Amino acid sequence: MANEEVILLDFWPSMYGMRVRVALAEKCVNFEYKEQNMVEKSSILLEMNPIYKKIPVLIHNGKPICESLNVVQYIDEVWKDKVTFLPSDPYEKYQAMFWADYVEKVFDTGRKLWNEKGGEKQTRKENYIDTLRMLEGILGDKLYFGGEKFGYLDISLIGICSWFYTYEKFGEFSTEVETPKIIAWMKRCIKRESVSKYVVEPLKVYDFALQIRKHYGIE
Amino acid sequence: MANEEVILLDFWPSMYGMRVRVALAEKCVNFEYKEQNMVEKSSILLEMNPIYKKIPVLIHNGKPICESLNVVQYIDEVWKDKVTFLPSDPYEKYQAMFWADYVEKVFDTGRKLWNEKGGEKQTRKENYIDTLRMLEGILGDKLYFGGEKFGYLDISLIGICSWFYTYEKFGEFSTEVETPKIIAWMKRCIKRESVSKYVVEPLKVYDFALQIRKHYGIE
Numbered sequence: 001m002a003n004e005e006v007i008l009l010d011f012w013p014s015m016y017g018m019r020v021r022v023a024l025a026e027k028c029v030n031f032e033y034k035e036q037n038m039v040e041k042s043s044i045l046l047e048m049n050p051i052y053k054k055i056p057v058l059i060h061n062g063k064p065i066c067e068s069l070n071v072v073q074y075i076d077e078v079w080k081d082k083v084t085f086l087p088s089d090p091y092e093k094y095q096a097m098f099w100a101d102y103v104e105k106v107f108d109t110g111r112k113l114w115n116e117k118g119g120e121k122q123t124r125k126e127n128y129i130d131t132l133r134m135l136e137g138i139l140g141d142k143l144y145f146g147g148e149k150f151g152y153l154d155i156s157l158i159g160i161c162s163w164f165y166t167y168e169k170f171g172e173f174s175t176e177v178e179t180p181k182i183i184a185w186m187k188r189c190i191k192r193e194s195v196s197k198y199v200v201e202p203l204k205v206y207d208f209a210l211q212i213r214k215h216y217g218i219e
Numbered sequence: 220m221a222n223e224e225v226i227l228l229d230f231w232p233s234m235y236g237m238r239v240r241v242a243l244a245e246k247c248v249n250f251e252y253k254e255q256n257m258v259e260k261s262s263i264l265l266e267m268n269p270i271y272k273k274i275p276v277l278i279h280n281g282k283p284i285c286e287s288l289n290v291v292q293y294i295d296e297v298w299k300d301k302v303t304f305l306p307s308d309p310y311e312k313y314q315a316m317f318w319a320d321y322v323e324k325v326f327d328t329g330r331k332l333w334n335e336k337g338g339e340k341q342t343r344k345e346n347y348i349d350t351l352r353m354l355e356g357i358l359g360d361k362l363y364f365g366g367e368k369f370g371y372l373d374i375s376l377i378g379i380c381s382w383f384y385t386y387e388k389f390g391e392f393s394t395e396v397e398t399p400k401i402i403a404w405m406k407r408c409i410k411r412e413s414v415s416k417y418v419v420e421p422l423k424v425y426d427f428a429l430q431i432r433k434h435y436g437i438e
Contacts, residue, residue, distance in 0.1 A: 065313055067320065074309055094293050134270075
């Protein structure tokens with residue numbers, strides 16, 4: 001489509017934002033990236049997502065699309081002539097959507113590894129590894145979550161690749177030992193231009209996590 | 220489709236379950252309803268929804284579909300020859316999905332009106348009315364949320380009609396005074412056979428709420 005305006009409001013370490021960046025890149029959609037300050041929120045973010053005030057927000061020809069999984073689905077439907085992310089079979093589509101929602105649990109247990117005070121470190125680690133292992137079971141021996149093709153569930157999880165190092169450092173474990181098939185999947189994914197370009201470098205994310213911990217006095 | 224087996228695992232006062240019952244009725248799909256005990260969960264529920272162990276679960280030819288909004292979307296895609304719930308335009312579809320997710324906030328603030336101990340009753344009431352009023356703004360002067368047609372967002376919210384009375388009794392307010400357009404919408408909806416048949420009678424729900432409060436010692 002010509003003369004389209006595609007703007008992405010995003011914050012660089014966000015796994016939710018990375019979903020959208022990778023989805024746009026997979027569809028070869030050019031977009032203007034607008035980095036957001038998540039402490040002092042911009043007027044454009046507040047105007048475009050008044051309900052949740054969160055990134056990512058895709059602004060397509062002036063109209064906002066919020067919530068990252070909604071955005072990925074929207075991108076899949078609007079730019080149809082390239083690859084498709086979601087299967088057309090209703091049951092396969094449902095399964096991709098069900099597990100993409102489950103990724104929230106993985107992100108959430110992962111976040112607790114590095115930015116939560118107190119509590120039992122061992123339990124946090126086990127909770128995270130259990131949720132990731134559940135997804136590893138869904139992946140099985142397939143190349144990608146959807147089979148031969150990089151698709152919706154891969155995109156939903158992809159941002160975690162830039163956070164593995166941070167999780168490992170604070171949780172004191174090896175992702176490769178605990179979930180080797182997930183690491184093999186990651187290695188296949190990062191060969192894709194969309195992923196290598198838009199999924200952030202792990203050490204940068206680790207530095208970010210250290211800064212946040214320092215800011216909130218988490219030791 | 221002939222020779223189909225459609226089973227619904229459900230629990231009668233559930234607003235999530237009512238979404239699925241109404242969706243199946245709108246599509247004229249015959250189904251076997253299996254009431255579930257939510258205290259002692261059945262082996263079929265645990266087998267069909269091992270991740271969340273929640274109702275509703277639709278079992279279509281032996282395959283489970285979990286999470287009510289997923290189920291409604293699945294029903295919309297599988298039984299296509301009747302009405303459709305979701306718009307085909309990607310932006311309108313996104314809007315319906317965004318607000319259907321928001322309904323969770325309405326259900327959640329509503330639940331706190333009757334089953335939460337302590338806290339500030341006035342605040343709970345205001346929180347609930349604010350979220351419902353937000354949806355009233357989306358409805359505006361339209362017949363249904365999607366316009367002329369009863370659709371996805373209507374189905375997502377429909378179960379609340381059987382809970383309004385309970386919310387009013389414990390919150391001490393009138394839904395008609397606070398959100399008159401929502402009540403007008405409800406009156407249009409209950410003229411539909413799908414809604415009058417499957418959305419439960421408000422006094423039954425109120426009795427259920429009283430029993431739960433008694434059981435958990437909430438005064």
